[in-house]
Amino acid sequence: MNADVNDSSKMTEMERANAPGVFEREYRFGQTEETRAGRVSFNGLVGELVGTFRHHFQVFWATTFALFASPGKVLNTYLNGYRGQYYNPVNYFFLIASVTTFINLLVIDTDGFNRGVKDGSKNDEFAQFMGKLLEGYFEYMNISMFTLVFFLAYFSYRAFKSKGILLGEHLIVMLYVQGAVGLVSLPFYGFVALDQTRWMFTFFSYSTLVWVLYLIWVYRDLFKISWGKAVWKSVVVNLLALFVFYFIILLLALIIITIYLIWSKKMTP
Secondary structure, three states: OOOOOOOOOOOOOEEEEHHOOEEEEEEEEEEEEOOOOOOOOOOOOHHHHHHHHHHHHHHHHHHHHHHHOOOHHHHHHHHHHOOOOOOOOHHHHHHOOOOHHHHHHHHOHHHHHHHHHHHOOHHHHHHHHHHHHHHHHHHHHHHHHHHHHHHHHHHHHOHHHHHOOOOHHHHHHHHHHHHHHHHHHHHHHHHHHHHHHHHHHHHHHHHHHHHHHHHHHHHHHOOOOOOOHHHHHHHHHHHHHHHHHHHHHHHHHHHHHHHHHHHHHHHHO
16 A cells, blocks of 8 residues: 555545554544544444443343253253354353342341341350351352352263263353353342241242252253153252352351351450
């Protein structure tokens, strides 16, 4: 290209668009100013943001509907490398987990946990400490949900090792499953908001039941196995994952409580 980069009048429109650093003269508001060709206007930027949001919104709900209509098709398609038509499983999970955590903070009365622990404890400091642990669990529930996914993926991998699906691919399966179950559990928070004491246990029971039933359907549709085999493998995977996960949580909690009690005794005159 022999055109002078400072004289855009000698360049074609295509040359001007593809030449970095090219400036063109334009008259705006009674002033002559140098502006870079192909500048993005504010309206154009807003249009891009709206278009990006609309695209993510459409792909998110298309993925959600497909996960409940035919989870095996979605997972097989994604695992075989055709991923453009479905929402990224990590983004899908973290979006729903973050919304769940936010709603937890709005709906669940963590002060009620503090009062309940305090009423059953003779030590106000210990009761306050336990209340803080419970409060922290709900504030960071998205992290605990993500951690649980690794245990579920591992035991799912062990249960279906003969199918040839890798551990990382089982992790993708569990991210989708956990996200989908979390999404359909969100409306139940309305009942928890009305009466936490009455509906909290029902909410967790409902979420667990939906999780187990949906995982059975996923295993059945993904691996093309019988319903009986899908049921018992789903139950075993969940029991093992939950047992190991909560055992580690309780062990860590006991260690923290022990350290706290030792520290508080040393600090007490």
